[in-house]
Amino acid sequence: MTKEFAIAAIMIAASFGPGLAIGWIASSALSATGRNPEASSKIQSAMILGLAFAEAIAIYALVVALVLKFV
Amino acid sequence: MEIVLAPEKIAHLGGLTITNTLTASCLVVAVLIFGALLVRRTGYSLESRFYNLIEMLVETFLTVIESVTHNKTVTRYFLPIIGTFFLFIVFNNWFGIFPGMGSIGFWEEHEGKKILVPFLRSANSDLNMTLAVALASVAFTQVAGIRFLSLRKFIKKYFNLKNPILFFVGLLEVISEIVKIFSFSFRLFGNIFAGEVLMIVILGLVPFLAPLPFMGIEMFAGFIQALVFAMLTLVFTSTNLAGEH
Numbered sequence A: 001m002t003k004e005f006a007i008a009a010i011m012i013a014a015s016f017g018p019g020l021a022i023g024w025i026a027s028s029a030l031s032a033t034g035r036n037p038e039a040s041s042k043i044q045s046a047m048i049l050g051l052a053f054a055e056a057i058a059i060y061a062l063v064v065a066l067v068l069k070f071v
Numbered sequence B: 001m002e003i004v005l006a007p008e009k010i011a012h013l014g015g016l017t018i019t020n021t022l023t024a025s026c027l028v029v030a031v032l033i034f035g036a037l038l039v040r041r042t043g044y045s046l047e048s049r050f051y052n053l054i055e056m057l058v059e060t061f062l063t064v065i066e067s068v069t070h071n072k073t074v075t076r077y078f079l080p081i082i083g084t085f086f087l088f089i090v091f092n093n094w095f096g097i098f099p100g101m102g103s104i105g106f107w108e109e110h111e112g113k114k115i116l117v118p119f120l121r122s123a124n125s126d127l128n129m130t131l132a133v134a135l136a137s138v139a140f141t142q143v144a145g146i147r148f149l150s151l152r153k154f155i156k157k158y159f160n161l162k163n164p165i166l167f168f169v170g171l172l173e174v175i176s177e178i179v180k181i182f183s184f185s186f187r188l189f190g191n192i193f194a195g196e197v198l199m200i201v202i203l204g205l206v207p208f209l210a211p212l213p214f215m216g217i218e219m220f221a222g223f224i225q226a227l228v229f230a231m232l233t234l235v236f237t238s239t240n241l242a243g244e245h
Helices: A002-035 A037-070 B021-043 B050-067 B072-095 B125-147 B149-156 B162-207 B211-240
Strands: B009-013 B016-019 B104-111 B113-118
Touching: A002 A037, A002 B072, A037 B050, A037 B162, B009 B104, B016 B072, B021 B125, B050 B211, B072 B125, B072 B211, B104 B125, B104 B149, B125 B149, B125 B162, B125 B211, B149 B162, B162 B211
Parallel strands: none
Antiparallel strands: B009 B016, B104 B113
16 A cells, blocks of 8 residues: 555656646747747747656656556 | 556567567568558659658658758768658557557466457557667767767767866766666657556546547657657757767
């Protein structure tokens, strides 16, 4: 039972930071697009890269949680 | 509901164990090779829809790569490997949500329980596979660095005795290359495996209609992950061409 709580705690802690980061990246990308709509394609590709980096942090925690659960 | 982290073994061929992710990735490779041969046989013709589709794809790749490298020769050099990474990963991810992927197999006694061992399973839900692709990507980064810088400049980036700060920076560069392998492989593996687990859980909760939107999400995530993998390889390689800091 303790293990289940540990897994839940990992996911809670690890989704907090990347959630903030993803929201922030998307909001700044949107305001940049609003200010300069011609650059939207460039901003979009940079945004996707940034999102991938932010998301990856949550994915590492997810991998740890999955290993705890299924191994 | 059974979820296993490691790929299931389905057969042995001499010393080689054949897992279900291996068969899936071989099938994807076969499809890609068949497509390539088909394009070659069609040759240049504007009437052929298939040829036009492939040409559009290659042109898109070239535009995207050139927007990062700003150099025609480097773009030509990057196109085959970056394109292959993208196509291989995206086809593997989409192949993973085909009907029959996790459902056709044979029953096996395992620790007193009967479990279904599927013949095919999405190749990127196996850490060995993503690690191999990540290693290939990082190796390509280094090879391109040697190819476009001189060997002396390339070594100088990682090992510089001119002053202690540069030496320390070189050490950090080495560490960052090793971390790249892990981050590449875990990002892809985590996303695809999490997608598989999500599908199994949703199928267990509501078997009809409910999994449909999640399949859409999976297709999108598979595409984005392939794009991210190819883009990151591209960006790392082109920063590697810039030489030392």
